[in-house]
Amino acid sequence: MKNYVIHHEWKIIEEGFKPELNRISESLFSIGNGKMGQRANFEEKYSGDTMNGTYVAGIYYPDKTRVGWWKNGYPEYFAKIINSTNWIGIGIKINGEELDLATAKVLSFTRELDMQHGLLSRRFVAELKNGNQIEVCSHRFVSVAATEIGAIRYTVKALNFSGEIEVSPFLDGDVVNEDSNYDEKFWVEVSRAVGGAEGYLTVETLKTEFQVCTGMWFQLLKNGEKVDSKISNRDKEKYVEALQKVKVSEGGEIVVEKLSATVSSLYYEKENLVERTKEAIDLAVDAGYDALFESHKNRWLGKWKTSDIKIEGDVAAQQGIRFNIFQLNQTYSGEDERLNIGPKGFTGEKYGGVTYWDTEAYCLPFYLSTAPQKVSKNLLVYRHKHLQKAIENAEKLGFKNGAALYPMVTINGEECHNEWEITFEEIHRNGAIAYAIYDYINYTGDKEYLAPTGFEVLLGISRFWSQRVNWSAEKQRYVMLGVTGPNEYENNVNNNFHTSYIAVWTLKYTLEVIDYLKKEFPFLFEEMVKKWKFNELTETEQWKDIIEKMYYPRDEKRGIYLQQDGFLDKDLTPVAELSEEDLPINQKWSWDRILRSPYIKQADTLQSLYLFQENFTSEELKSHFDFYEPLTVHESSLSPCIHSILAARIGYQKKSYEMYLRTARLDLDDYNNDTEDGLHITSMGGTWMSFVMGFGGMRVVNGRLTFNPFIPESWKSYAFRIDFGGAHLEVTKTASIFSILNHSEIEVPVTIWGEEYRIKGNEIKEFKK
């Protein structure tokens, strides 16, 4: 846990030079635009501790897997979004001495991320070994308007000397991933060219053969005038550089404007990449830094209009929630259905930038409520495009007849993960992917998505569930053996409630969908029957039998479902009675002790109760929460949000707020001591959920927007914005009043605290409890 970030409503601010925290700040001050991302590495040389990170969406390397003991069915590789050509580099020499904050005396230092406008700034005064003092101010953004473009304005002021400054903007493709399994480099050069102020470098990934061309252009200004001294060039393998010198007098100032374009073979033919990059650079140069920033800034202001959350009375909380929203919007923009959301987004290497069930379970709701419908739809289409791979994945494990098991971790539909207890057993992810279809349709009303895209995915998943259960002669019930639930502190258990429940839910929902298709799209449905060799009668009969006769472990005495068979055999000492030395158990305890303990890493049975709240009475929700919450250690960043929402739902407002606080500033305060690896992007979706669904009590029930809001005691007011049914709503809560302002012309029916209302176009309506 660290606390060095200065609180501010719209900005992330670091004061003072703290090399020991540099990796954390590099993560926190990351910038991105959904197509590329950049850690907050320095432009100038830095020989201190740093993790360079430039990530290009969709460009990955299948790193050969490393495993202790091979198990049949393991994948051969782990896909990684890889560190790519460094486009930010600007070497600076002052009277021949290279600027390097690791060796210079840093007299002052401020780093600032303006979230409102998407701008990263840095300002410092440094004294070099030669005694020369300079003041540097850099601004940097990757454009959300022109997503190939990165721009830097880098100012150097000579504070106590006259002399020569040499600037050398460069592109460096000779980069590595720290997490390379076998210390290999992933890139080879395709071509390079550099002349005058322009340079181009094209590199290609080994094995996957993606190409990325990066272009740069720069200009050097002195006292507002372009410097016309000679530009020389250097190049070597995977590296191009331009170099210009200029004389400055004491107090004088020079400015380097560097523009870059990063263009990949994901969007253009390889043979046109360089040309296309040149065009992008030309357009950017024509526009210039200021105009590029203007359009970028306006696009950010637009994003905030639909997604901002305001908190009055708590600057830290305000900064926290905006940071989460900012990062979610930096990570995924929904324009390309081949892209998805890595747990660390574009802010670090960990988890390889690949896709987990986090997307469906924790991120989808944010994009559903704050972005155009297409954005969340593309998250669903991503999975539909991987359906064939999911079927092959299931076949590899012995399933047949079109059963689909979506991977635990993937970038292209193939499984990447290789812990048997997760890869093969944490199959509730399949349910999350099915539920996302329901969630999307429930929120947007876009039922046609089922015909046939959604249906095809549901059919594959339902077939999987129907083969994954088996009949227990002993129990005279269907059982689901050998699974790992969301609580990864239990492995290979039998009859995990959440998995079994969401499996049965999938079967029920697929049956509903079949009825809908048969009614609304009879010809299409016939096509589907043929395409998928769907034996409707026998398959649905079996599904119905499973729905009817599924076994769920249950404790009748407590009136609760049990997380899995045998859960009550454990020593059920609550977390509160553990000594401080024991926590976090994932650091303090051996793995077997964790497994044998009753402690829950993240919401598991409660995950079902959160998803299917309507199927349970408040009393039931309460008795489950009362049983499981005291045993939950929340050692996954994805846990507190679910508890926060459920706590709000059953009236435990303090608990709800306490849980919210555990995620809201997770990265800003480096709560888990791992922000240096990158930000917890997907858990930021969970933070948003605990705010809007927890405090706001927002839920869509049978397509109808409902709210059960409350406000944490210490706050004056909060407000969030959502899109729903084409309308745009601004929802505000103060201690006494709840109000909805409809920014659109469209009337919206809502349920508030159980009462039904309609909010007319452009109306503001206030409610008191």
Added chain:
Amino acid sequence: MKNYVIHHEWKIIEEGFKPELNRISESLFSIGNGKMGQRANFEEKYSGDTMNGTYVAGIYYPDKTRVGWWKNGYPEYFAKIINSTNWIGIGIKINGEELDLATAKVLSFTRELDMQHGLLSRRFVAELKNGNQIEVCSHRFVSVAATEIGAIRYTVKALNFSGEIEVSPFLDGDVVNEDSNYDEKFWVEVSRAVGGAEGYLTVETLKTEFQVCTGMWFQLLKNGEKVDSKISNRDKEKYVEALQKVKVSEGGEIVVEKLSATVSSLYYEKENLVERTKEAIDLAVDAGYDALFESHKNRWLGKWKTSDIKIEGDVAAQQGIRFNIFQLNQTYSGEDERLNIGPKGFTGEKYGGVTYWDTEAYCLPFYLSTAPQKVSKNLLVYRHKHLQKAIENAEKLGFKNGAALYPMVTINGEECHNEWEITFEEIHRNGAIAYAIYDYINYTGDKEYLAPTGFEVLLGISRFWSQRVNWSAEKQRYVMLGVTGPNEYENNVNNNFHTSYIAVWTLKYTLEVIDYLKKEFPFLFEEMVKKWKFNELTETEQWKDIIEKMYYPRDEKRGIYLQQDGFLDKDLTPVAELSEEDLPINQKWSWDRILRSPYIKQADTLQSLYLFQENFTSEELKSHFDFYEPLTVHESSLSPCIHSILAARIGYQKKSYEMYLRTARLDLDDYNNDTEDGLHITSMGGTWMSFVMGFGGMRVVNGRLTFNPFIPESWKSYAFRIDFGGAHLEVTKTASIFSILNHSEIEVPVTIWGEEYRIKGNEIKEFKK
């Protein structure tokens, strides 16, 4: 499965040159003497496929572990008995051309392992590219009498040419392990010296800093006369060589006699190693090849006297059982309590030559019956010496107060294995180590071993069990959660019967031992109480409570104990109904499918029933066997022996023989297609067990030798030899008669087919049923 080994009562014979089977033969024809071992690599250069293997007992390298996903508690390294200085090498040049069977034309080839005398021979005729034909005959042994010595007699006959033969005996320490995790070399040179016919090379392991000095001496003979031409020498890092040339005429023959000594820092101060090696070489040279072989051969004949098994009427079976006995005797001689038995002995790299529970469960009975008492005692002392490490291992996992968990895999007492489901959960191994103490005392009567060596180990293990169980409020019983039984096709199960049963047995036995110590060694016991801070009252009260209230999963309907909780929820289709395509499931099925299946890799519940036969009625043994056998796939080489013994016990003689056949020629016929990795040494102990305890029905019940013999239908007779209570017995069974010949003066009480008898000294007694 391969069948190329020629059947012979005392020899393993390979006819014809089969390069594609070379690795298998290198394993099969391995020689060793308990202190060192050598795969059957060729003396001369061989550029074909080969795995060089020279292993020196106790000399290991802690190879940095390779793991996919780290779990708290994993060890940092995997210890490996490593490939050491090659002492067998003799380069041969014929008229300037190097002899290499991979490039020469091999006109005939025979390899032969004489098990009776411990001699490896090879004879071949080869034609070189230059047309020269030679006949080579090599003999090689590592002495069981002088265990540092290896000796080679290598004869070359010029068949169709006259000319020059160059011989270059060498020592090569620049060797690698194929299974090195990071392709590192493990050895560095300490010193080398070579002059004339003698050479010395001392190398040291990285990290562990063991030193091994290897010395060589040779002489070249022509037509029986020593050749006195000049010997030149060459050396480079980790390599020394001597070189001598000799002219031969067509039909003439030369002989190279190479003697080596391998001396390690396990037995001598490092500074004396070279000197000690020189002494060993000098002694060997003084004795000469023939005398060395004579004493070696006599020692082997002595070993056979106490351990041979004879079968009349089945040469393949005869060869199989002798091969097993031969290899067990080659692997462990019991002179050094720091040594143990690796699953592959000295015949390959797999499993690193380290110690598993195999030793106690499958090898101890062989050494108990066929070797001096000290041999098996040293296997127990090995574990006692590791007690402190076992306590530290348990502490690492969160246990306290002197609880000891012996490692799954070890060489020095530290755990090496890193699969959580095995390392942390396959804890029944602790029971096997406790049981071995009982087994040893029951067989030998050496109760004093308990005071205090045996007791200390039992105390640590009992403390572990008492902490490893927990009280289930639900069941009002003690439960054992999160374990893996011997059947590794189930992981992380609750209440594995075998584990719980052997845990409770350990507690009971430790209580008995405490009573014995208090009575027989009261002062010593008081010392123990202090040394181990043993709170006798509270600790034993808790043990008694566990003994009384332990939970065992059970199916009352079938009258059987269940392998674990929930076993009956599985689809219990017997193995016989699987399709051939499904087998072996460990190759054909994904890991999760295996886990969810009911199929049993090796005896699990039946392991307890085998160990504790006296606690169960014949009916109970039968109902368990009838339930579990049809579900058992025997995909561990350690499985069929237990089934064979139990089948014999309950009168299923055909099944017993069928099971025996699955282990008896496992390696000779390369049944599992993995003999190339090395031989299944520890399962050879199991083969011996299924013979003597299965067919012979031998068992020691309350210290009394009992037999319930039968003979497989296709055999004429069999006979085995055992030591018991100081007597030496030869036990013979024909179709009609069972006889015991007492080769000693000591009278032995026995129970045969339930009747009690006494076999007087030097008496032969016959029994009919």
